[in-house]
Amino acid sequence: MREQIGILVQLQEIEIETNRIKSVLAGVSGKISGLDAELSDAAQEIEKGKALIDELRKKYRSSESDYQANLSSYNKSQERLSAVKTNKEYQSILKEIDDMKAKNSGIEEAMLKDLDVIETAEKEVSRLKNEFLSIEERIKGEKNILIDETEKDKTNLAALEEKWGSISKNVSPELMRKFNMVRERTRGIAIAPVFDSICSGCNMNIPPQMYNELQRFDSLKFCPHCQRIIYWGKETSMS
Numbered sequence: 001m002r003e004q005i006g007i008l009v010q011l012q013e014i015e016i017e018t019n020r021i022k023s024v025l026a027g028v029s030g031k032i033s034g035l036d037a038e039l040s041d042a043a044q045e046i047e048k049g050k051a052l053i054d055e056l057r058k059k060y061r062s063s064e065s066d067y068q069a070n071l072s073s074y075n076k077s078q079e080r081l082s083a084v085k086t087n088k089e090y091q092s093i094l095k096e097i098d099d100m101k102a103k104n105s106g107i108e109e110a111m112l113k114d115l116d117v118i119e120t121a122e123k124e125v126s127r128l129k130n131e132f133l134s135i136e137e138r139i140k141g142e143k144n145i146l147i148d149e150t151e152k153d154k155t156n157l158a159a160l161e162e163k164w165g166s167i168s169k170n171v172s173p174e175l176m177r178k179f180n181m182v183r184e185r186t187r188g189i190a191i192a193p194v195f196d197s198i199c200s201g202c203n204m205n206i207p208p209q210m211y212n213e214l215q216r217f218d219s220l221k222f223c224p225h226c227q228r229i230i231y232w233g234k235e236t237s238m239s
């Protein structure tokens with residue numbers, strides 16, 4: 001029985017490692033889509049910046065055509081000045097001219113400010129483009145590491161499966177059946193060592209008589225509290 005218990009302990013270690021690797025593998029596609037999302041967010045920031053610049057340039061061009069239209073009205077008014085007959089008309093055109101002058105200098109000022117804003121936005125887009133390149137580089141590296149690790153994990157998983165196959169052949173079918181039953185029920189640790197009368201599966205006390213019997217390793221014992229297969233921990237670690 002001692003040898004059989006030893007094999008079950010090995011099988012359990014294989015199972016724990018197998019589950020650990022499987023859960024790592026299950027997280028890989030999530031990690032990859034997380035990295036892809038990070039990169040596409042960075043690309044989107046650039047697109048937003050470009051759209052803003054387009055918007056600003058459109059505004060600038062529209063100011064420019066306002067300015068030109070205003071300028072041609074201004075020139076026409078200037079021409080009209082020489083043809084006026086009355087002082088009143090003269091004064092009224094002069095006022096028009098002054099208004100248009102003021103309006104155009106306002107437009108000019110706004111256009112200069114727009115140019116500043118465009119320049120700032122262009123600098124920001126170029127900063128975002130550089131940032132994108134470094135994010136892209138880092139993500140490429142992280143993905144390569146993930147791919148390498150995944151390959152290694154898959155290889156290890158196959159090796160564990162093979163090891164399980166060869167080791168489990170040495171367990172009697174009856175014991176294997178019981179072991180599988182407990183595995184299904186406990187979904188994890190099916191076999192637990194007992195140290196100082198305490199089952200390490202559930203941390204409860206084992207009755208003294210059972211604890212004594214455990215040390216003889218002559219029959220299969222189950223924890224009365226968690227129903228796991230139990231064995232004398234001290235003895236096993238010394239053997």
Ligand SMILES: [Zn+2]
Binds near residue numbers: 202203204224225227
């Ligand atoms: Zn227990």
